[in-house]
Amino acid sequence: MTFNTDLPIIAGNWKMNGLNQSKKEIGSLLKKITNISKSNVILFPPFTIIETFAKLTENSGIFIGAQDCHHEDYGAYTSAISASMISDVNAKFVIVGHSETRTANNYTNNIIRLKAEAAHRNNLIPIVCVGESDLHRKSGDQFNFVKAQLEESLPQSTTRDNTIIAYEPIWAIGTGNTAATKDIVEMVNCIFSKLNSMKSNKKDIPRCLYGGSVNPSNSRDILSIENIGGLLVGGASLDSSQFSEIINLI
Ligand code: 13P
Numbered sequence: 001m002t003f004n005t006d007l008p009i010i011a012g013n014w015k016m017n018g019l020n021q022s023k024k025e026i027g028s029l030l031k032k033i034t035n036i037s038k039s040n041v042i043l044f045p046p047f048t049i050i051e052t053f054a055k056l057t058e059n060s061g062i063f064i065g066a067q068d069c070h071h072e073d074y075g076a077y078t079s080a081i082s083a084s085m086i087s088d089v090n091a092k093f094v095i096v097g098h099s100e101t102r103t104a105n106n107y108t109n110n111i112i113r114l115k116a117e118a119a120h121r122n123n124l125i126p127i128v129c130v131g132e133s134d135l136h137r138k139s140g141d142q143f144n145f146v147k148a149q150l151e152e153s154l155p156q157s158t159t160r161d162n163t164i165i166a167y168e169p170i171w172a173i174g175t176g177n178t179a180a181t182k183d184i185v186e187m188v189n190c191i192f193s194k195l196n197s198m199k200s201n202k203k204d205i206p207r208c209l210y211g212g213s214v215n216p217s218n219s220r221d222i223l224s225i226e227n228i229g230g231l232l233v234g235g236a237s238l239d240s241s242q243f244s245e246i247i248n249l250i
Pocket of ligand 1: 013098174213234
């Protein structure tokens with residue numbers, strides 16, 4: 001089972017949800033997906049069940065990833081989980097720089113870049129999250145803010161094959177307040193013009209997902225936006241009916 005960089009990506013971030021008993025969700029999800037070969041489906045369960053989920057989804061068409069990683073591979077970092085540990089249990093992806101982890105840990109863009117580099121070193125594909133707060137948007141600073149995040153968080157080694165970007169406006173996460181199509185289009189254009197200025201080769205420009213209150217009713221419109229390579233779904237990915245409905249729209 002290989003990641004197909006030409007297909008859309010539908011990713012589900014479970015955040016701090018999921019116990020061993022949630023493995024039955026994998027069975028129901030697989031039963032409800034009717035078109036598994038048309039997209040790359042990635043689930044990001046909590047660390048404790050990554051190994052179980054990776055085993056359960058082997059060759060099923062669903063990939064497993066982790067929600068964060070440390071920037072070092074090992075050492076005296078109590079409580080931390082490294083990219084090498086994630087790779088060791090057969091996860092293939094890792095989210096870095098999600099706004100919830102940036103805020104909770106005061107992560108700088110520089111740390112996010114080191115995490116993405118650790119992912120690359122350990123054969124994981126990082127999903128590097130960017131996105132402005134309500135305050136930045138209200139002050140009209142959203143484009144400069146996201147451009148600086150890209151400039152400082154993306155490793156030199158970034159290519160379309162080894163890295164994914166997710167635009168997740170903080171004010172849209174978990175609020176039911178999905179960004180308007182116009183706002184997504186404007187920001188995605190800004191992201192791609194910034195990436196074009198950073199990379200001389202088109203093959204090195206990663207794809208961009210949208211995340212923030214995605215659900216079965218709004219996903220078709222968001223997926224039809226030019227240059228949107230897929231979705232990073234939070235709450236709706238916890239429910240196999242809603243998540244499969246989103247996947248089946250592809
Ligand atoms: P919601 O879909 O619950 O808004 O979460 C989005 C998100 O943070 C995905 O990483």
